[in-house]
Amino acid sequence: MSIGGVERGSAGGILIRDGAVLAPEGWWKPGYVYLEQGKVRAAGAGDPPPALVEVAGRVLSARGKAVLPGVINAHTHFSQVLMRGLAGGRPLVQWLKELIWPLQSALTPEEMRLAALVGLVENLHCGVTHVVQHHKVVRGPAFTDAVCRAAQTVGLRMTLARSWADMGANPEPADAILDDLRRLYREWHQPGRLEIANGPISTWRCSVDTMQKTHALAGEFGAPTHIHVAETQEEVEMTLELFGRRPVDWLESIGVLDQRTQVVHAVWLEEGEKQRLAERGATVVHCPVSNMVLGSGIAPVADFLRKGVRVLLGTDGPASNDTQDIWETLKAAVGLARVANLDPTLLPPAQALRLITGGRTVQEGAPADIILVNLRHARAVPVHDLDSALTLCTHGSDVDTVIVDGRILMEESRVLVIDEPALLEEAESALRHLRRRLGWE
Ligand SMILES: [Zn+2]
CATH class of the missing domain: 2.30.40.10 (Urease, subunit C, domain 1)
Structure with missing residues (x-):
């Protein structure tokens, strides 16, 4: 039968x-x-x-x-697992330059492996079955490979958006970025299981040509372009200064705003930019806890939903949250949308829940x-x-x-997939070594 x-x-x-x-x-x-x-x-x-x-x-x-x-955490940075508790007291760009970038450039592949494992286990504890890792440490294949192997060990589905910047401090040559993306597609890309995505770091550190080429390359695999956009007002100013356009307008003008585009943060957008996100079918990844901790602002999520923009939630990296508890992020999203609009009817619970389930339900064939x-x-x-x-x-x-x-x-x-107490002990020891190397103790 x-x-x-x-x-x-x-x-x-x-x-x-x-x-x-x-x-x-x-x-x-x-x-x-x-x-x-x-x-x-x-x-x-x-x-x-x-x-x-x-x-x-x-x-x-x-x-x-x-x-x-299983729920979705649509934006995090595992390298920041070794940077929890470092968010206090600095605006975004200063925080990046003084703490996050120096720490990232001191990490070894082994430390990256441990950070990714702890980050994945934290997401697992929260019921996240698909995590989007915006991978920032790209000083050689060993770092990216360590994260891919960690995802296989823990068993979560992962999108690894390979971050890059070819302008500003320590730019990576465009050819190197494209070669490494091609390598990742060749060696790791498994649709639905371990997806490689294009991960330009932000609109103010990426050139038009490389944006277009990497977006096209990801498109060959049906994969997304995942990028930080308009997290702070300062970033909008820098984009305007560089390209003469606001961030979403710029993405549209260069042909990188479509159904594969994942716009992370989208805090400081003008009305027309919100409309264009809806028209182009882009996804907004809302990170309310990170935006609060860094004092970045309040993303207009109610407007996005009213206009039919697809919205998912991300915790963002543990250096600006400082956890990856997607449920805490969900509650913050509801509270923040309501208080920003002085409207308690916004984001009713069933609608809010879809921000982390992606609208999926339990049904035959899923x-x-x-x-x-x-x-x-x-x-x-x-x-x-x-x-x-x-x-x-x-x-x-x-x-x-x-x-x-x-x-x-x-x-x-x-x-069941890893010895968690032993992993946490190893991570603590790795952090002690890292701090010593940086001269922080
Ligand atoms: Zn981020």
Whole structure:
């Protein structure tokens, strides 16, 4: 017999039952999900059919938990895992020049590996099954390769946006950038699993020619261009000075504003720029906690959503957040949009939740990327409304189980893919060495 495409006698998959399941039509309370061979093979409201219980190799109880697709952290920098706590008291450009860039240029490939592993494990704990790593340390293939290997070890889906700057301090030659991107596509690009993207650092450090060439190269693989845009007013001024256009206008004028463009921050935009983001189908990656910590400003997210711009959330790097807890970022996004507009009706919880699920739900045929979020704790009980509980009451530490591509990476908050205590110890020791090398202690 067949139940939702599941054949009796097939190799046992994972059955999740008795939880609240985020389905296309709303919440099933309770519902069940059956995962096999990397896909959701069956899902429905109520109890699972007995035949499904029989074929399952594992049965996970989700009683008191929400069951939803793994969430997305659409912007971070793993190198900054070794830079937490360094955000205080400096404006963006000064912070970059005095702290972040010197630290980045002192990192070894081994330190990059540890930073990436800790960063990935932190995202895993938060239920992130797809992370966008804007990779800034490009002093040789060893750094990028270390991050790609770390993603394979931890098992998350990753987009690695290879950062570059061919203008300003320490510019990289355009040929070297293009050669390295080609190498990364050749050696690492696996669509849906480990995607290589074009990652120009910002609109004020990248030349027109290299922007166009790298965007076209990523386009050959259907991959995005991921770039910091208008994070601060100073950056807008610098772009105006260099190119005579505001950041989004500049991207459009050079042909790098389309459905593959991911515009990170988008804090200081004029009305016409917002409209063009909508018309061109670009995605905005909103990083409200980072914007607050660095005092950068408030992105006009309500305007973006009203105009139909696709918005995802990013934590940004741990040096300007200082965590990668996407749930904290979600709550901040809701609060900030409401206070900026003095309007408590903005970003209702179900809409807000889509900023981290990307609008995905649990349904047959979808990838088997599923998380279980514990809602039976004093911060959430009693639960009137599941969307509210997830949006306003949840911390990353409430994520209980994470499954990616049908593989359980974390169960009951225990990471199964790496020795986490040993990793944290190694990272602490690496930081001590790094500080000594920099003469900071
Ligand atoms: Zn960033």
